[in-house]
Amino acid sequence: xxxxxxxxxxxxxxxxxxxxxxxxxxLRPTELKNVPKSIRDxxxxxxxxxxxxxxxxxxx
Amino acid sequence: xARPVAACPNCSAPVEFRWSSAVQxxxxxxxSVVVRHDVDLKAVGVVADLPLSSSPxxxxxxxxxxxxxFTVSGRIVYEYEHGTWSEWHLVFADDSSxxxxxxxxxxAVSRLVKKPGQLPAAAELQVGQKFEFGDLSLQLTSxxxxxxRGVEGELPFEYWDxxxxxxxxxxxxxxxxxxxxxxxxxxxxFLGVFTTFAALELKDLxxxxxxxxxxTAGFNCRNCGAAIELRAIELTKSVACTSCAAIQDPNDxxxxxxxxxxxxxxxxxxxxxxxxxxxxxxxxxIIGYQxxxxxxxxxxYGWDEYLLYNREEGFRYLSEYQGHWNVISTLRALPELTTSxxxxxxxxxxxxxxxxxxxxxxxxxxxxxFPWRVRAFDVAxxxxxxxxxxxxSAERTDEETTxxxxxxxxxxxxxxxxxxxxxxxRPVGVFANQPSPHKGKPLWYWTFxxxxxxxxxxxxxxxxxxxxxxxxxxxxxxxxxxxxxxxFVTPTFTVSRDxxxxxxxxxxxxxxxxxxxFALINSETGDxxxxxxxxxxxxxxxxxxxxxxxxxxxxxxxxxxxAGTYYLRVEPEGQAQSGPQVTxxxxxxxxxxxxxxxxxxxxxxxxxxxxxxxxxxxxxxxRWQESDFAE
Numbered sequence: 082x083x084x085x086x087x088x089x090x091x092x093x094x095x096x097x098x099x100x101x102x103x104x105x106x107x108l109r110p111t112e113l114k115n116v117p118k119s120i121r122d123x124x125x126x127x128x129x130x131x132x133x134x135x136x137x138x139x140x141x
Numbered sequence: 142x143a144r145p146v147a148a149c150p151n152c153s154a155p156v157e158f159r160w161s162s163a164v165q166x167x168x169x170x171x172x173s174v175v176v177r178h179d180v181d182l183k184a185v186g187v188v189a190d191l192p193l194s195s196s197p198x199x200x201x202x203x204x205x206x207x208x209x210x211f212t213v214s215g216r217i218v219y220e221y222e223h224g225t226w227s228e229w230h231l232v233f234a235d236d237s238s239x240x241x242x243x244x245x246x247x248x249a250v251s252r253l254v255k256k257p258g259q260l261p262a263a264a265e266l267q268v269g270q271k272f273e274f275g276d277l278s279l280q281l282t283s284x285x286x287x288x289x290r291g292v293e294g295e296l297p298f299e300y301w302d303x304x305x306x307x308x309x310x311x312x313x314x315x316x317x318x319x320x321x322x323x324x325x326x327x328x329x330x331f332l333g334v335f336t337t338f339a340a341l342e343l344k345d346l347x348x349x350x351x352x353x354x355x356x357t358a359g360f361n362c363r364n365c366g367a368a369i370e371l372r373a374i375e376l377t378k379s380v381a382c383t384s385c386a387a388i389q390d391p392n393d394x395x396x397x398x399x400x401x402x403x404x405x406x407x408x409x410x411x412x413x414x415x416x417x418x419x420x421x422x423x424x425x426x427i428i429g430y431q432x433x434x435x436x437x438x439x440x441x442y443g444w445d446e447y448l449l450y451n452r453e454e455g456f457r458y459l460s461e462y463q464g465h466w467n468v469i470s471t472l473r474a475l476p477e478l479t480t481s482x483x484x485x486x487x488x489x490x491x492x493x494x495x496x497x498x499x500x501x502x503x504x505x506x507x508x509x510x511f512p513w514r515v516r517a518f519d520v521a522x523x524x525x526x527x528x529x530x531x532x533x534s535a536e537r538t539d540e541e542t543t544x545x546x547x548x549x550x551x552x553x554x555x556x557x558x559x560x561x562x563x564x565x566x567r568p569v570g571v572f573a574n575q576p577s578p579h580k581g582k583p584l585w586y587w588t589f590x591x592x593x594x595x596x597x598x599x600x601x602x603x604x605x606x607x608x609x610x611x612x613x614x615x616x617x618x619x620x621x622x623x624x625x626x627x628x629f630v631t632p633t634f635t636v637s638r639d640x641x642x643x644x645x646x647x648x649x650x651x652x653x654x655x656x657x658x659f660a661l662i663n664s665e666t667g668d669x670x671x672x673x674x675x676x677x678x679x680x681x682x683x684x685x686x687x688x689x690x691x692x693x694x695x696x697x698x699x700x701x702x703x704a705g706t707y708y709l710r711v712e713p714e715g716q717a718q719s720g721p722q723v724t725x726x727x728x729x730x731x732x733x734x735x736x737x738x739x740x741x742x743x744x745x746x747x748x749x750x751x752x753x754x755x756x757x758x759x760x761x762x763x764r765w766q767e768s769d770f771a772e
Contacts, residue, residue: 083585086749090593093745097738098600104641104732106700110672116662124628124710129658129671 215294246455251333622715
């Protein structure tokens with residue numbers, strides 16, 4: 082059991098390092114496929130999924 | 142060297158003095174007590190027959206004590222309320238004299254202190270008193286009114302006309318002992334030390350019978366007539382018939398029934414009387430059994446207690462409570478009472494035992510033989526102190542306090558030692574001195590956790606030091622929230638290998654907000670990552686003082702973006718009606734290290750030590766639940 086913990090710990094250290102090196106994360110933005118190349122010439126034609134947030138903004 | 146030989150004044154048989162300083166001896170022919178005054182011998186009486194003895198020691202037995210050779214030259218047998226014991230007179234090679242106390246196979250060697258100083262008067266003695274004799278600090282543990290039962294061999298003084306004698310026994314924590322002998326005035330002081338049969342290196346012992354070193358005799362039960370076999374002959378003060386449970390005194394000529402067999406509840410020993418087994422390398426025979434109980438909170442807790450006997454090692458006890466076994470020996474040295482963490486405790490041989498329980502133990506049922514006068518419904522105060530797997534127990538009666546040391550022994554080992562069929566009773570619950578199966582585990586796991594956590598931290602630091610943190614895009618912009626369409630795209634930039642991206646938005650927002658819709662678009666594949674970021678910063682002053690909320694700077698992190706050429710589509714929004722112009726800068730870096738996974742790894746590593754610690758704590762909680770200190 083103790084050896085398992087030791088191996089488990091070493092694997093965790095290696096895994097954490099690999100995940101960080103690869104830049105992994107838990108929250109990934111929405112992925113869209115095949116955005117038209119014309120967007121470069123006409124940015125306004127792109128409709129962002131997050132445009133017009135309904136959140137109310139304001140101070141204290 | 143020729144030993145002095147003279148003729149017995151009574152029968153003229155030759156009387157040999159092995160020891161030149163002997164004052165008294167017993168004629169081996171007519172059993173006259175022969176006392177020597179200068180060169181004259183005088184027969185002063187006849188000794189009664191000595192009681193049958195199971196001791197392996199006899200006149201002429203040789204041995205060594207602390208390197209000095211000795212020969213056993215005489216013996217006095219004393220009898221007291223709870224049994225008998227022998228004081229063997231030792232003659233050392235330098236002709237000095239000593240005494241080997243043989244009390245129920247518990248051995249101690251002592252010598253007379255010639256100038257003891259002022260000794261306490263008998264009337265002043267109280268159990269528990271402490272005395273200093275030279276460098277020794279001793280505590281009075283018992284006062285014993287003993288009767289002179291018999292004598293044999295050579296003694297350094299006349300001891301043929303003594304009857305009642307008061308002895309006071311004292312013990313120290315380091316196994317020293319003292320005896321105050323009030324048979325003379327002024328009293329005599331003997332100082333000595335406890336020892337073991339093996340340490341005495343005894344030779345020329347009494348021949349040993351077959352089987353375990355137990356000599357047997359017997360009689361018939363006065364109540365039911367069943368044959369009763371006695372094993373530890375001279376040491377047996379009570380015997381409970383295995384057929385009818387009548388308790389009798391085998392030393393009484395009429396075999397007096399101390400207590401009639403009653404219609405009380407009968408208990409069956411789980412290991413039969415007469416069973417022989419090997420414990421600690423010595424063979425023992427189970428000669429007695431008793432069922433005892435304590436009452437705590439109106440609930441009765443009962444346990445079995447077996448009496449084991451070996452001629453050389455003496456008595457041991459075996460207790461069993463709900464499948465939990467202890468092998469118990471009486472102690473020679475006196476434990477010291479103290480406190481530990483605010484609780485009562487006892488220290489024995491440098492080990493601290495925590496107080497566990499104090500109760501009155503009642504003997505409910507007995508079978509077989511006992512070296513003390515046992516009766517059903519005998520009551521004794523019992524205090525237990527634990528240091529698993531050991532348990533110290535003090536058993537107190539009005540006359541004395543007896544300390545014993547028990548060692549928790551798994552039932553399987555007991556079963557194997559006594560060659561019992563089947564399996565022992567399964568242990569129920571956690572016993573007072575049951576060693577924890579989790580002992581040492583929490584410390585091990587926490588130590589390794591610290592080691593592994595440090596390893597994770599080191600790996601994280603190395604990774605942080607070696608990360609590229611490469612800036613691949615930087616641009617400054619501005620927008621008016623009133624603009625109809627403020628969206629635009631950035632120039633392309635290159636992500637050289639699969640890695641995360643960090644997008645930092647630095648604005649000039651004050652008491653204002655902005656919302657940025659971003660799309661990171663691969664210029665080659667057209668794949669996009671679409672996300673939005675809110676940036677807001679407010680500040681002011683109220684009755685509580687200055688306050689701020691939010692930040693004018695936002696940092697977003699995109700996990701694992703594939704290598705390639707990208708551009709960013711940006712669409713800022715703001716407070717449409719009267720928002721001021723917002724300036725902002727965008728900065729993109731790739732391969733920015735994060736502590737997230739290292740913290741997660743440390744968090745996961747915490748789970749095993751926490752679980753192990755909880756299990757160990759749960760075991761200890763169940764142990765102490767049965768104690769006087771349950772919470």
